[in-house]
Amino acid sequence: MFSYCSDPHTLEGARWLSCYLTTGKQMAFYASFATVLALLLVTAPVALLFGFGGAMAARSHFLPLRWFGRGYSAIVRGVPDIAFFLFFVIALDQGLEYIRHKIKCPDWDQPIRQGNDFVVCPQAKLPLSSSPQWVHEVYGFSLAVVTFAIVFGAFAANVLYGAMRAVPRAQIETAEAYGMTRRQTFWRILVPQMWIYALPGLSNLWMILIKATPLLFLLGIEDIVYWARELGGMKTSAFAYPHPDWRLWYFLALMVFYLTLTRVSEVFLGRLAARLTHGQATIGGERLRTAAR
Amino acid sequence: MSCLDTVQAYGLRAIGIGSRLLPKTDFTLCEQFTLIGSGLIWNIYFGVLALLFGFFMSTGVALAKNARSRWIRKPAEWFIFVFRGSPLFIQFFLFYEAFVLLPKVGIDITLGPVELTAQTRWLTRAWLGAVIVLFLNTSAYAGEIFHGALQAVPRGDVEAADAYGMRGWTRFRRIIWPTMLRLAWPAYTNEAIFMFHATTLVFFSGFPAWQQKGDALYYASYFADKTFNPFIPYPILAGYFILLTLTVIAVFGAINRRLNRHLAPERRQKMRFRPQMIR
Numbered sequence A: 001m002f003s004y005c006s007d008p009h010t011l012e013g014a015r016w017l018s019c020y021l022t023t024g025k026q027m028a029f030y031a032s033f034a035t036v037l038a039l040l041l042v043t044a045p046v047a048l049l050f051g052f053g054g055a056m057a058a059r060s061h062f063l064p065l066r067w068f069g070r071g072y073s074a075i076v077r078g079v080p081d082i083a084f085f086l087f088f089v090i091a092l093d094q095g096l097e098y099i100r101h102k103i104k105c106p107d108w109d110q111p112i113r114q115g116n117d118f119v120v121c122p123q124a125k126l127p128l129s130s131s132p133q134w135v136h137e138v139y140g141f142s143l144a145v146v147t148f149a150i151v152f153g154a155f156a157a158n159v160l161y162g163a164m165r166a167v168p169r170a171q172i173e174t175a176e177a178y179g180m181t182r183r184q185t186f187w188r189i190l191v192p193q194m195w196i197y198a199l200p201g202l203s204n205l206w207m208i209l210i211k212a213t214p215l216l217f218l219l220g221i222e223d224i225v226y227w228a229r230e231l232g233g234m235k236t237s238a239f240a241y242p243h244p245d246w247r248l249w250y251f252l253a254l255m256v257f258y259l260t261l262t263r264v265s266e267v268f269l270g271r272l273a274a275r276l277t278h279g280q281a282t283i284g285g286e287r288l289r290t291a292a293r
Numbered sequence B: 001m002s003c004l005d006t007v008q009a010y011g012l013r014a015i016g017i018g019s020r021l022l023p024k025t026d027f028t029l030c031e032q033f034t035l036i037g038s039g040l041i042w043n044i045y046f047g048v049l050a051l052l053f054g055f056f057m058s059t060g061v062a063l064a065k066n067a068r069s070r071w072i073r074k075p076a077e078w079f080i081f082v083f084r085g086s087p088l089f090i091q092f093f094l095f096y097e098a099f100v101l102l103p104k105v106g107i108d109i110t111l112g113p114v115e116l117t118a119q120t121r122w123l124t125r126a127w128l129g130a131v132i133v134l135f136l137n138t139s140a141y142a143g144e145i146f147h148g149a150l151q152a153v154p155r156g157d158v159e160a161a162d163a164y165g166m167r168g169w170t171r172f173r174r175i176i177w178p179t180m181l182r183l184a185w186p187a188y189t190n191e192a193i194f195m196f197h198a199t200t201l202v203f204f205s206g207f208p209a210w211q212q213k214g215d216a217l218y219y220a221s222y223f224a225d226k227t228f229n230p231f232i233p234y235p236i237l238a239g240y241f242i243l244l245t246l247t248v249i250a251v252f253g254a255i256n257r258r259l260n261r262h263l264a265p266e267r268r269q270k271m272r273f274r275p276q277m278i279r
Helices: A013-020 A024-059 A063-078 A081-104 A133-166 A169-177 A182-219 A224-232 A247-277 A283-292 B003-010 B029-065 B070-085 B088-105 B113-123 B126-151 B155-163 B168-204 B216-227 B233-259
Strands: none
Touching: A024 A063, A024 A133, A024 A182, A024 A224, A063 A133, A063 B233, A081 A133, A081 A182, A081 B168, A081 B216, A081 B233, A133 A182, A169 A182, A182 A224, A182 A247, A182 B088, A224 A247, A224 B088, A247 B070, A247 B088, B003 B029, B029 B070, B029 B126, B029 B168, B029 B216, B029 B233, B070 B126, B088 B113, B088 B126, B088 B168, B113 B126, B126 B168, B155 B168, B168 B216, B168 B233, B216 B233
């Protein structure tokens, strides 16, 4: 990075550190923080969408759909999340390859499960073995996003389902009295009003989502945990920048990163709650109204 | 090998009793059920110990956070913030690395070198190190729950205790503490449930599974890796955990009934199963 970094063995003190902290691998470590933030920003809306779908399914008048909605959130919540992460990544991958296999190679005669192997024709592999490295990385990341969205969608479904039921019955009855259809009542009355009831649960979920991001490491993504272990491990003098086992310091840095993220989210969500409470027929809204007077 | 033989060979494999070698090929359903079930011993061990010690610690943390002196209050607040604000996964890594470094840092206690080295080595093993991390973690979460409950203790109860001339420890043990527990119990049940779920992280986060003695998820992922078929071991694991969750709900429900036994039925705290998983 800097001009004086060409021969790291001659460096001392702060200069050594400045060179060490700007090597290519260190840069990859810094970039992986962006991976975590990207995962958070992509997953949150997708999970919310899944949750909305789940909550709508759970409220459905069509029985099998209702069972699906209730079962979805019940099962995901009853089992350790990490088991789901490990399960869905393989299951989704195999499912996609299986479908592609059926479409692309209809005349393939060997069985797909051969003993301990899962074999599909080469054209059905995901991603294709000929594709460049970045495709593999994007594919892995997308699988992770979908997995997170499925798991957190179930939590969100539960929160949103509760929030929909918390909207005062009188509001719905008024809408019906005006002659609105079920669909109109849902979209014009229920959905706009449910957010304030959903916010505490969703804030909590966001905090949990933040704390779930290190699990990316288990899904085989080169995230901050991967790099912290990689870079922190002891480096002998064979390396350009030898140092003892520094993993403790790397993990301390990760800890500080997560604590900062949590704190910032807390402050932001607190402000959002205050804003959404304005004009609501709740104790909080009443307090804001009388305080303003 | 019949299923009974398998149970004999692998039923206690997770704690090192039985066959040394794990099955390598031709996995039967029985083997998967047995090994994953034997791994569950570790999950129960971690969960029970962490909850047992954590229960007392969290009461202390809640009281400290409720204290008037800021020298007591601030450390408790920081403790709760650090352990609730960061992922358990990172905490495991951090503590494991710290424990590994301990002998190298070399804290000399006058107990004698043999005893000291033995003690620090144990910290890097899951049976002690992971329990410490889980204990600190659950203390922070439960401390926050208990603190909330402590503040919700009705004023009238405390005033009645004062009127009876109860002070200090007597008032706390007879009046405040039982009421706090009663109010906190439904939330604490959820905490216990996801404490058990969190124990699955141990062997995926630094702590090595020594001689392949791992927990239920360790064996489940072992089978999934070997067979490349996630559709059998993970549902088995899920089944075991749902059973474990139901057991926890039954035990904590019984305690809840006892805590509420003096109340009129309609004023009792309802148990709601509403776990929040990841931490």
